[in-house]
Amino acid sequence: xxxxxxxxxxxxxxxxxxxxxxxxxxxxxxxxxxxxxxxxxxxxxxxxxxxxxxxxxxxxxxxxxxxxxxxxxxxxxxxxxxxxxxxxxxxxxxxxxxxxxxxxxxxxxxxxxxxx
Amino acid sequence: xxxxxxxxxxxxxxxxxxxxxxxxxxxxxxxxxxxxxxxxxxxxxxxxxxxxxxxxxxxxxxxxxxxxxxxxxxxxxxxxxxxxxxxxxxxxxxxxxxxxxxxxxxxxxxxxx
Numbered sequence: 089x090x091x092x093x094x095x096x097x098x099x100x101x102x103x104x105x106x107x108x109x110x111x112x113x114x115x116x117x118x119x120x121x122x123x124x125x126x127x128x129x130x131x132x133x134x135x136x137x138x139x140x141x142x143x144x145x146x147x148x149x150x151x152x153x154x155x156x157x158x159x160x161x162x163x164x165x166x167x168x169x170x171x172x173x174x175x176x177x178x179x180x181x182x183x184x185x186x187x188x189x190x191x192x193x194x195x196x197x198x199x200x201x202x203x204x
Numbered sequence: 205x206x207x208x209x210x211x212x213x214x215x216x217x218x219x220x221x222x223x224x225x226x227x228x229x230x231x232x233x234x235x236x237x238x239x240x241x242x243x244x245x246x247x248x249x250x251x252x253x254x255x256x257x258x259x260x261x262x263x264x265x266x267x268x269x270x271x272x273x274x275x276x277x278x279x280x281x282x283x284x285x286x287x288x289x290x291x292x293x294x295x296x297x298x299x300x301x302x303x304x305x306x307x308x309x310x311x312x313x314x315x316x317x
Binding site for chain 1: 301
């Protein structure tokens with residue numbers, strides 16, 4: 089049972105460029121979450137998918153951010169026109185079909201984004 | 205609304221000493237509480253969780269936490285610190301819908317040899 093994987097692990101981009109991150113959840117986990125973690129802070133919720141449906145979005149997810157999960161498997165998070173304030177670690181997590189609020193989320197290693 | 209507060213952003217202990225990391229929660233419904241550990245440049249790993257039942261929860265690597273409703277606390281402890289325990293520790297509460305976790309700001313644990 090492989091864990092949650094994320095690609096790339098590191099991304100350096102210039103301000104104004106678009107970037108896309110990929111997350112592969114644990115197989116058969118139908119719930120997928122994206123979080124953002126800035127230096128010295130805990131992860132902050134961005135968005136949540138159940139299968140291919142995006143069911144919840146944080147107000148942190150501005151219009152420049154878009155997330156997709158086609159076919160309910162892997163997910164992508166795209167940031168358009170990146171800003172220096174987007175520099176952070178982007179974490180993906182997944183949990184199984186029967187998960188409720190008492191069930192843990194399994195986290196990937198994260199993608200560290202640096203906007204110069 | 206649900207939230208957690210971690211008191212002490214940095215904690216230093218000597219190797220072999222007691223580890224105590226503090227977490228207080230705020231929740232209008234029975235909370236589901238979690239402790240995660242994060243090593244440098246890695247994702248978060250679950251240490252333990254409290255859902256219902258026994259208020260003293262044992263986790264991995266010798267850690268445990270006690271849910272105290274009267275004090276709205278869920279402090280993490282370990283009797284004897286090891287060098288490998290040096291990491292960032294996050295307390296979290298699950299949203300009642302299960303759609304997200306609310307994390308604290310984290311406590312960085314340093315273990316002094």
